[in-house]
Amino acid sequence: MNAYVGTPTSRVDGRAKVTGAAKYAGEFAADRLLHGFVVEATIPRGRIVRLDSSDALKVKGVVDVLTHTHRPPLADKDEAWKDEVAPEKGSPFRPLYDDRIRFNGQPIALVVAEDWETAKFAATRIRVEYEQEAFATDLESERGTAAKVDQPHKPRGDAAAALTRAAVRHEADYVIPSEHHNPMELYATTAVWEGNGGLTVYDKTQGVQNVQKFLCGVFRKKPEDIRVISPYVGGAFGSGLRPQHQVVLATLGALALKRSVRVVLTRQQMYSLGYRPMTIEHVALGAKPDGTLDAVTHEAIAVTSRFEDFSRNDTGWGEQLYKSPNSRLSHKLVHLDLATPCDMRAPGAATGVCALECAMDELAVALKLDPIELRLKCYSDRDQSGDLPYTSKQLRECYARGAEAFGWARRNPAPRSMRDGKDLVGWGMATGVWEALQMPVAVRIVLTSNGHAEVSCAASDIGTGTYTIVAQVAADALGLPIENISVRLADSTLPQAPVEGGSWMAASSAHAVLGAAEDIRQELARLAKAMPGSPLADVDAATVTLVDGMIASNGRNGPALSIADVMRHSKLERIEKEKLNQFAEDKSHARNTHSAVFAEVKVDEELGVIRVTRVVSAVAAGRILNTKTGRSQIMGGVVWGIGMALHEETVMDHRFGRIMNANIAEYHIPVNADIHDIDVIFVDEPDDRINKLGVKGLGEIGIVGVPAAIANAVYHATGKRIRRFPITLDKLLE
């Protein structure tokens, strides 16, 4: 049954990707295709007084300029603009809707021309007059306006009193800047005009059905009029969870001009999409002399737009992870003249756990305890926030295996005590935690008598490997070689799936495949038993399995029939089964993935240059469906964590309310020279409670904890605690 699941199977779409056969949203051709170029606002707040497109329209090749005063109708109710992932509170941004400017870089016009260069040139011929209004974009100067967000959290005990009486206390602000996703692929949509108002929309998105429903609402279309397809996505990391400007604009253009329209954002324009919100994390920990925690308080103050309340769980992780009788959490938002933030890999946890795990390190220093020992003293086998057992939690094992692989026992705890030539050497560690979520997903399997199966589902593969794990699970469940499985994904007409995010797609799609495959097995068993003189006639249908192209009994040892023979004999060319898999609601257990991250840094003592020379990440995430793509997923998270610790920062000039490094030359992410050894360990974590396969998902856990482990290593190397990320050399030299 397990020829593929759990093995390092290579990506089934690998060849298509490296040869260019895989097509992305901006690459689909259409007859008489037009090209749109987005014109963006250059002020952060105010009103468009006049938008003059007359010169642009005179440019040869320009077909039209769409603006808020010149466009097809758009829905006027917020409900229509609220996609599946929209924040509950607020009024989503509507491109080209009215004269209001809500953030710098907001799209205000779409120039549509016969080719992209003409559209881009004509865009420079548009003249805009604004009425500018007073604005604010700086979280730190507006901190005083922070407003509390409702959270389910109930304070436990009396954290304030516990902090006051604590024998050892640590309290500090950790500041994490806004960050942009910068996926390799630019945001793009090709809206193909099918006549009669129908559209096929090729879009870069993490959820085709979300976009399809959204477009139908915004443009008041019937579901059959709009089909959304997104077969490949060149990275998204959360930025493609919500429908983005370009899909609205391309669709608007196609409907206005009754022709196909493509809109591709430039790299610079992608900085006016969502981002990880800047957050000030205030953490206070109180401990007894023996190192057990008595108080955990965590307050996050984060950026959001003026029109939507975006917030994630930054503060709940410490309360969940560590035993403490008293805890108090709060999350506050500062409303600024900026675009609404959005999810970015491990939203909430990447930032919140970063602060928490730096604070735990500082507490360990104050207590003169080894950082792992402190965490073990506070270790909880139950989820503290809900007082629930876990379906599985092998975090202890992560600490042990990670520490051993890293050589943690050889660490001299004194800061500045370890050296390598001119470099100070630092070793730091941190805990990582994420949720193991699962969602309803439906899958259709069509088995043909030639022993081939097509598995289809509307889910996206955003580069995480969904194509591959779906093929693996289907191959095992149907007893076929993986080469005989073809997978179709990310077409809104395929069986239901939510957006791909939150690390829920591996478990959710795998079990949907199992569900549909089970129906196929039952059908085959029934047919096989019904064949005249069937050797399986007396075998219990529930016990037959599909193995090696056979309908087998008693493992492979009893009577068996070939699937192909049974189908041929039953005069069936194909068997088609579609099934929606719902996970039974189970509030009796907490479901989480965990990790222990160990980092070594070398810091040039005189020059402050920091290198992350080793990272060991020991991950407990249930059953790993594919150890090869899984390992890549964790490595990618570690690389991003290095960037978060040392490089990434969206830099704004608050006098203009503008992002000043909106390109990937100046917005730094790690390059090869910044990456050294990364060791990924998957800790065994059997879990027969969470779901049938024991799968938890791996998308986010890889980044969580990494920035803190590095910051803690920098402290260990230099004796300097940098609490404002990213940790750049000027901060060490100060």
Added chain:
Amino acid sequence: MNNFQYSRASDVADAIRLLAADPNAKLIAGGTNLIDLMKENVERPSRLIDISRLPLRDIEETADGGLRIGALVPNSDLAYHPLIEQRYPLLASAILAGASAQLRNMASVGGNLMQRTRCAYFYDTTTPCNKRSPGTGCSALDGLNRNHAILGTSSSCIATNPSDMSVALAALGALVHIAGSAGERTLALTDFHRLPDDKPHADTNLGSGEIITAIELPPRGFARNYSYLKIRDRLSYAFALVSVAAALELEGNAIIEARLALGGVAHKPWRSLEAEAALRGQAATPDHFGRAADLLLQGATARSHNGFKIELARRAVVRTLMQATSATPQSQAHKKIA
């Protein structure tokens, strides 16, 4: 991006003629800087004069034992040329510290000398910038100036010159050969770039109708004791916060001749004859290097966010001179600073 005319120059004289005919024309070589600036609407030339096929790709020995390098030699070819690797490894190292392999393959010597500042305001046409739009003001003075200059600044502009290659050329005492309608002339590299004073829109002393035809290296190459050290926010593919080109001629531990230039700190590669003179005749020790660094950094002033550069530059100078002394130059391929 603007619409523009395109001409391909048939020879240097043709390029000069085309330049003279249209004051808004621009030469284009590798295009790696100019095209970016055109996409941002910072440069809006009415005409591009393509010089990339002109026969300015030779590297020849000069009568006095130096080298003459054509303005169109690609940065990569220059860095890997055997004569450069053997006789002027400082130059090879500085080039390899810049940009990426792909960019260096496209970039030309002339274009590298002419590349414009990376000041973020210069790139953003919605913000005031004296260099881009004279008279509008300098947004960096009281804005985001972490990457900006600490030496030779003015109240109109505190931008830095981003070139790595130029820093090594300044240290080596290179010359720039220029041709224009009035004939040919030669400038010392250290006189080629200018300080911003009250005319920051002019990066160099190249006249509007002139073209760089070659650079020339004097015979002295400092091939034994040299190093180029570039300090930046990640270990590769980033512009310098501070960079140092150091070249020494030693007899035993005594300094016979010294060259020092800084990048990332001024509107031009920063060299101080006084600092170099102070090293001559001295022993190659950290103390003497520190004193030279102080002389080189004399008059350095910081704005709100770039104060760290002064101390960083001082330490980087000492480190680079130590690397040069021990004949263990900074590798541009290793993932570490020696």
